[in-house]
Amino acid sequence: MPCKDDDTPARQSIAVNPNCKPDPADVHTWLSLVGDRADTKGTRVMHGCLQPVYHGHVNSAAGFASAKMRVGLAADAAPWTLGAARAEVLLPLGADDRLSDPQTLMETVDAELPLKARALLAYFTFTFPTPRIHEQYELVRDFTRRCIVDTFEVGALIVSHTPHRAARAQLPHVHVMVPGPRRLTAIGLGEWVWPLADKRAHELVRNAFLEVQAGWRRDGLQSHPNGTAAS
Numbered sequence: 001m002p003c004k005d006d007d008t009p010a011r012q013s014i015a016v017n018p019n020c021k022p023d024p025a026d027v028h029t030w031l032s033l034v035g036d037r038a039d040t041k042g043t044r045v046m047h048g049c050l051q052p053v054y055h056g057h058v059n060s061a062a063g064f065a066s067a068k069m070r071v072g073l074a075a076d077a078a079p080w081t082l083g084a085a086r087a088e089v090l091l092p093l094g095a096d097d098r099l100s101d102p103q104t105l106m107e108t109v110d111a112e113l114p115l116k117a118r119a120l121l122a123y124f125t126f127t128f129p130t131p132r133i134h135e136q137y138e139l140v141r142d143f144t145r146r147c148i149v150d151t152f153e154v155g156a157l158i159v160s161h162t163p164h165r166a167a168r169a170q171l172p173h174v175h176v177m178v179p180g181p182r183r184l185t186a187i188g189l190g191e192w193v194w195p196l197a198d199k200r201a202h203e204l205v206r207n208a209f210l211e212v213q214a215g216w217r218r219d220g221l222q223s224h225p226n227g228t229a230a231s
Contacts, residue, residue, distance in 0.1 A: 011036055013202045016046060022057035027067045030059050031123065034202045043128040045209055047202035050120045052113065061109040061120040065102060065177050068159045079103075085172075086137055086160040090145055092153045094186040102157050109179040112189055122181040122196040124205055127173035128213075133162055140174040143212045148178065148205075152193045155184045 016033035023029045035046030073083035099105045130136035157177045163170040183190035
């Protein structure tokens with residue numbers, strides 16, 4: 001990953017949800033999650049790989065992604081209704097424009113799942129204090145475009161969550177879901193991209209994100225695509 005910073009201080013990756021039992025109402029029990037310690041100051045990154053079956057729970061890329069988009073809505077809200085603050089699909093050059101729709105993208109992943117597949121999507125969450133919700137979103141979007149989508153030729157669904165709007169204490173955060181994770185070309189989904197799915201993915205992506213984040217803070221948001229002047 002070109003954005004990786006070899007000088008980033010070492011952090012320990014820990015299991016976020018060890019020994020959890022799948023709960024249909026909690027998507028974070030549908031997969032094993034690895035991340036930074038909860039008491040980590042500043043930025044925390046979490047990673048998981050959604051498998052077709054996890055401890056007996058049958059998963060789907062569409063079901064997981066739709067749940068992330070419907071956050072904050074009533075349980076009977078229609079699938080793919082947007083309750084999150086913002087959602088967007090990023091595609092690599094040459095990918096089919098129809099896959100820019102979240103539902104089409106994730107349902108394609110499920111429909112074209114190879115036999116004996118080990119993964120449906122790679123999942124990342126970026127959490128850090130921010131003076132403005134749009135600044136957090138643009139930073140994660142820029143990182144995702146440059147260091148994930150363009151580097152690995154994959155698609156990505158970005159979803160911004162703002163818990164304070166539901167009177168919750170959690171920090172705002174941005175989820176990134178990478179379908180497959182598989183390369184996405186003009187002819188469709190291709191080979192697996194295991195660096196985004198295996199046990200090294202958390203450290204790889206976290207260190208790269210910290211480097212990009214440091215650059216934004218050092219240079220000022222105005223020097224980055226879609227950025228605004230830092231507060």
